[in-house]
Amino acid sequence: MTRVADVVVIGSGVAGVSTALGLAATRQVILLSAGDGSTPWAQGGISAAYGEDDPLDHWHDTEVAGAGFCDPRNVRALVEEGPQRLAELIAHGARFDRDDTGSLLRTLEGGHSRPRIVHAGGDATGAEVHRALLDALRRSSVRTVTGRAAGLLQSETGSVVGVLVDTGTELSQIEARAVVLATGGIGNAYLASTNPATVRGDGIALALRAGASLVDMEFVQFHPTALHTGETSGQLPLVTEAVRGEGAVLRDVHGRRIMAGRHPRADLAPRDVVARAIEATMRRDGSDHVWLDATEVAPDVLRKRFPTVLASCARIGVDLLSEQIPVAPAEHFLCGGVRTDRNGATDVPGLYAVGEVAATGVHGANRLASNSLLEGLVFGRRVATALTLDLPAKDLGRTRELTLGDDRQPERIRTTLSRYAGIRRDGAGLNAAAEELDSMGTGPLATVARAVVVAATARQDSRGCHWRSDHPHAAERWDEHIVVRLDQEGRPTTRQLPTAGLLPR
Ligand SMILES: Cc1cc2nc3c(=O)[nH]c(=O)nc-3n(C[C@H](O)[C@H](O)[C@H](O)COP(=O)(O)OP(=O)(O)OC[C@H]3O[C@@H](n4cnc5c(N)ncnc54)[C@H](O)[C@@H]3O)c2cc1C
Known part of the structure; x- marks a missing residue:
């Protein structure tokens, strides 16, 4: 069977759905997905600088975390367009945590100079964002197909003109004038990751096969605090950085603080700094974990803010409220990816990339916490705008299949x-x-x-x-x-x- 659309978007995470929704009113869109990716697992939140917070301060924190390797203009787009995209998400029905006056609650995470992380359900932000986006998708004209992109269709002139779909029972094709990769990161290429099994880097391999360039692929972020469950492979539960934002500290197996004196922001130093300190501590002590101590944080705060983390801890028989919990770094996020311009265009005509699979330069050498849901919202809209204004010309030549x-x-x-x-x-x-x-x-x-x-x-x-x-x-x-x-x-x-x-x- 062959389906036809103006645009096919591969991936139903925050980036793919944002792109599809942005195109729904003007283009025929098919959204192809192999299942849920990282989006519903996101815990901490979405960073947004508004009100008394200045987007320029957010820009600065992002640049510092990115070790000077960010693309300053794209970071500007991220921090300046972010609050508006957040407001639209709320208009789609996303419910974020608010105080008694109805204002959004904002918390602090590693690398941020002020509290600017909005969250939902305490530490279930991704699930709420995903729910709201999928509800909006159901109300839209976007057609959805369940299956795996098993390859791309390429014209004789080198343009990408469609996707090969494997539904498990049959192989089919979707022909389109533009293909948008929104396939997420590469977690499943590592033994232990915070990402689910659907996130395996297919978009990276598809882009390479089509002749596209990747950039910054060496910058793979390890989250400092995955829960040490005893499992050494597969998806590990995350203990969001926001727990440290509320005052929890890291200790070695002897009970000594790990981050005190190592960095001006101590336990809230950028992720790479904390992950390296933990790795060095574990190597020195011959241990496979360190401890996260939240016992000084008020139990009510922990219960209200971190129900997901508490539930993960309960599953392995530890209690975040009354004892230290074992944590260790795990693969978490790909900062680099498919090289794109600010509107998601790769260097192959007809092929676009957005979200974690793309390298727009907003993360530089290291992503700032809670900037990636934001990236999906902001750059999803940017790709949609670009493809609303201009769609690659229809390529009527013969095609060949580039299979994974x-x-x-x-x-x-x-x-x-x-x-x-x-x-x-x-x-x-x-x-x-x-x-x-x-x-x-x-x-x-x-x-x-x-x-x-x-x-x-x-x-x-x-x-x-x-x-x-x-x-x-x-x-x-x-x-x-x-x-x-x-x-x-x-x-x-x-x-x-x-x-x-x-x-x-
Ligand atoms: C545990 C955890 C906590 C996090 N917490 C936060 C946070 O608090 N704040 C924040 O900003 N970020 C957080 N992140 C990172 C953030 O969630 C991700 O970077 C972001 O959701 C990626 O969105 P995406 O749309 O690019 O990809 P994903 O949400 O990963 O979606 C990828 C999609 O592509 C599909 N796909 C992949 N390959 C194929 C294929 N071959 N064919 C068809 N479909 C395919 C998948 O099925 C999926 O639908 C967290 C990540 C994890 C794992």
Whole structure:
């Protein structure tokens, strides 16, 4: 069967649904999804600077967390357009937590200089955002299809003109003038991640196959505090940073504070700083976890603000109110991704990317907490606006299928990537990873893993969430982005791009 639309959006998270809704009134849209991604799991909230808070302060905090690697103009779009997109989400029916006067409650998270994180259901922000967006989607003209994008259709001139869909029982095609990748991050390429299993980097592999460029793939963010459940693979429950925002502190296995004296913001330092400190502490103590101590925080605050975290703790028999809970870092977020301009266009005609799969430069070398739901809302709308104004011309030529294929050894790929391209990396380990991955085929996970390894190998310095123990400092000659593409033989190659190269072309 072949379906036809103006635009096909792949992914039903905050970025995909925002894009589809923004196009619904002007274009025929199909939203293809393999299931829920990270969006409903988001806990802490959405950052938005309004009222007495200045978007410029939000801009500054984002730039600082991004270690100077952000695209300043795109960050400006993020912080300035964010409050309006938040207001529209509320108009769609999203219910955020409010005080007695009806004003939105705002909390503090790591890296933010003031409380600007709005939240819903205490720590169930993503679930509420997702619910409201899906309700709005049901009321719209957008057609939805359940299935996995198993490949892209490409014209003889190189334009992307459709998607191959695998529903599990049949293969079909959707022809479209534009394809928007909104497939989320790469969590499932690592052994342990906070992301659900649907988030496996397919959009990254699809983009590479179509000839698009990736950028900043070495910047993989590890959340400092996933709950240490004893499981070493799969999706781990998150303990939101907002718990530390309310006053909880990290302690080593001897009960000593980990972050005191290490950073001016101590336990609320940017994520990369906290994750590295925990990793170093665990290595020093030969432990597989550290402790998060919220016993000094008022129990009422914890009960009201963190029902999801309390429930996760209860499932492993620990009590956040009365005792320290075990935590350890886990893969969480891809800061880089498919290289796009400010309106989601990749360097392949007809192919767009938005949300976590895209690299717009708003996260730089390290994402600021609660900036990614915001990115989905803001850039989803930007892509929709661009495709409302202009749609690529219909390409009537013959098409070929660029299929994703399958991974023969997914568990080996995850093990290799986790071992050599985790929080701490070095040249010898990355070379070993590249060699091991060479024998693991060309499926989507292997493709994603190779892209991370080749970028991490190329960048011989440390900044943001890329930390090379053999090159532990930021070096000026690496003030450039690493771009990854596939060569003629399908192998990932890198080139350096001046930082300003991420500005709109
Ligand atoms: C536990 C957790 C807590 C978080 N907390 C916060 C927070 O408090 N604030 C914040 O700003 N961010 C938070 N984040 C990050 C944020 O949730 C994500 O970055 C964001 O939701 C990504 O949205 P997205 O739309 O880009 O992708 P996702 O929501 O991940 O959606 C991806 C979609 O793509 C689909 N898909 C993937 N591959 C295919 C394919 N081949 N074919 C068809 N469909 C496909 C998936 O099924 C899914 O529908 C958190 C993330 C996690 C995991």
